[in-house]
Amino acid sequence: xxxxxxxxxxxxxxxxxxxxxxxxxxxxxxxxxxxxxxxxxxxxxxxxxxxxxxxxxxxxxxxxxxxxxxxxxxxxxxxxxxxxxxxxxxxxxxxxxxxxxxxxxxxxxxxxxxxxxxxxxxxxxxxxxxxxxxxxxxxxxxxxxxxxxxxxxxxxxxxxxxxxxxxxxxxxxxxxxxxxxxxxxxxxxxxxxxxxxxxxxxxxxxx
Amino acid sequence: xxxxxxxxxxxxxxxxxxxxxxxxxxxxxxxxxxxxxxxxxxxxxxxxxxxxxxxxxxxxxxxxxxxxxxxxxxxxxxxxxxxxxxxxxxxxxxxxxxxxxxxxxxxxxxxxxxxxxxxxxxxxxxxxxxxxxxxxxxxxxxxxxxxxxxxxxxxxxxxxxxxxxxxxxxxxxxxxxxxxxxxxxxxxxxxxxxxxxxxxxxxxxxx
DNA sequence: GGGCCATCTAGACGACGTAAAGATATGCGG
DNA sequence: CCGCATATCTTTACGTCGTCTAGATGGCCC
Numbered sequence: 001x002x003x004x005x006x007x008x009x010x011x012x013x014x015x016x017x018x019x020x021x022x023x024x025x026x027x028x029x030x031x032x033x034x035x036x037x038x039x040x041x042x043x044x045x046x047x048x049x050x051x052x053x054x055x056x057x058x059x060x061x062x063x064x065x066x067x068x069x070x071x072x073x074x075x076x077x078x079x080x081x082x083x084x085x086x087x088x089x090x091x092x093x094x095x096x097x098x099x100x101x102x103x104x105x106x107x108x109x110x111x112x113x114x115x116x117x118x119x120x121x122x123x124x125x126x127x128x129x130x131x132x133x134x135x136x137x138x139x140x141x142x143x144x145x146x147x148x149x150x151x152x153x154x155x156x157x158x159x160x161x162x163x164x165x166x167x168x169x170x171x172x173x174x175x176x177x178x179x180x181x182x183x184x185x186x187x188x189x190x191x192x193x194x195x196x197x198x199x200x201x202x203x204x205x206x207x
Numbered sequence: 208x209x210x211x212x213x214x215x216x217x218x219x220x221x222x223x224x225x226x227x228x229x230x231x232x233x234x235x236x237x238x239x240x241x242x243x244x245x246x247x248x249x250x251x252x253x254x255x256x257x258x259x260x261x262x263x264x265x266x267x268x269x270x271x272x273x274x275x276x277x278x279x280x281x282x283x284x285x286x287x288x289x290x291x292x293x294x295x296x297x298x299x300x301x302x303x304x305x306x307x308x309x310x311x312x313x314x315x316x317x318x319x320x321x322x323x324x325x326x327x328x329x330x331x332x333x334x335x336x337x338x339x340x341x342x343x344x345x346x347x348x349x350x351x352x353x354x355x356x357x358x359x360x361x362x363x364x365x366x367x368x369x370x371x372x373x374x375x376x377x378x379x380x381x382x383x384x385x386x387x388x389x390x391x392x393x394x395x396x397x398x399x400x401x402x403x404x405x406x407x408x409x410x411x412x413x414x
Numbered sequence: 415g416g417g418c419c420a421t422c423t424a425g426a427c428g429a430c431g432t433a434a435a436g437a438t439a440t441g442c443g444g
Numbered sequence: 445c446c447g448c449a450t451a452t453c454t455t456t457a458c459g460t461c462g463t464c465t466a467g468a469t470g471g472c473c474c
Contacts, residue, residue: 046334048255053430062454067432102412124390127253162409164396168387169380169408176383177375183331189371201376202369204411205309260461269423280462
């Protein structure tokens with residue numbers, strides 16, 4: 001996984017400090033580096049495998065360094081969740097603007113869960129992070145709006161169309177599909193391409 | 208909750224040992240007691256809050272006692288998941304035999320998730336337990352069969368009816384609904400009665 | 415009633431999260 | 445160019461946790 005981390009602009013480039021093999025006292029972009037490493041760990045072993053000391057070790061700083069940027073473990077996971085919701089909102093927005101299709105919005109939901117699995121796994125586990133964090137709440141609201149507004153537009157002026165419940169139904173469907181896929185709980189006969197599964201799923205059920 | 212039990216040395220009359228308030232060296236059914244306590248803890252603080260030493264303390268045994276019954280922490284959670292799948296299968300079977308309704312089966316799914324939340328939270332988090340455990344695999348298969356066989360019966364002889372995909376769709380819908388409800392992610396306008404929400408959700412979506 | 419063996423205790427070890435206090439660099443005002 | 449405030453990182457320390465090992469206990473079967 002290619003990691004592109006540009007150091008912040010305030011770092012003087014002329015000193016080529018980062019090219020030096022000696023580890024500088026100041027990392028330069030420790031916060032970003034810890035988040036990236038956390039994503040890697042979560043992707044390989046789930047959020048339960050996150051260890052602050054381990055992240056510090058991987059990045060090459062002392063074990064207590066992460067505390068300065070995130071306070072504690074929940075703080076780090078809060079940052080992960082927030083970033084996840086922002087990426088999520090961006091992905092949904094892009095997809096809907098590109099296709100204008102409600103169904104493709106659902107497919108994009110599942111795709112995000114799979115492609116950004118580490119984020120997704122944290123986002124929908126509020127016990128892991130600080131759910132009342134204001135930044136996070138805003139990021140989440142942004143994503144939620146992108147799920148409901150396309151539906152509202154679709155309902156047109158039809159008053160018998162229950163936007164709220166239709167939205168929850170669609171949301172539940174794709175969320176459940178994504179969750180079950182990530183758990184490996186889906187029947188193997190469906191294959192292993194989540195996007196294709198999402199597209200092939202019927203939009204109605206027997207009574 | 209001070210549980211003051213004294214140890215060994217003075218073992219009184221042999222017959223009134225259970226009625227005696229002195230704690231016997233052998234618990235009697237430590238395994239069951241630990242599982243019950245684990246369910247309580249998970250219900251209050253989630254599976255992440257499980258601590259073997261804490262469970263032992265609550266039950267009044269030494270900190271290493273749980274290891275004998277479950278091997279390790281994953282062993283305990285494996286037992287929780289297995290019991291959960293058995294209860295789940297029983298609940299689904301009862302409901303379908305009682306009503307014969309496919310939709311009510313879905314409602315029962317959601318109801319189980321809410322009423323037996325601690326089990327549900329562990330069952331669908333395979334990273335917490337020993338997923339390859341044979342007892343667990345069997346319990347899970349039993350539950351899965353109860354989700355698909357009613358659907359197969361419903362399809363009748365209609366060859367254009369894709370049982371597998373229809374089943375996954377229905378399963379995803381109820382699973383997603385249950386998961387989102389437990390996360391507190393559903394819009395509050397829907398109220399807080401998950402059964403009623405499940406029944407009010409439409410069975411089809413816009414294209 | 416004697417011994418076997420499942421059950422439980424006791425103590426130790428390394429890893430972890432987190433708090434406190436000290437070290438070091440960075441950028442800013444003079 | 446210089447001194448200093450401050451953000452960043454290190455070091456040390458403490459308590460808790462999971463798990464390992466050896467030993468104590470007592471139910472149960474012959």
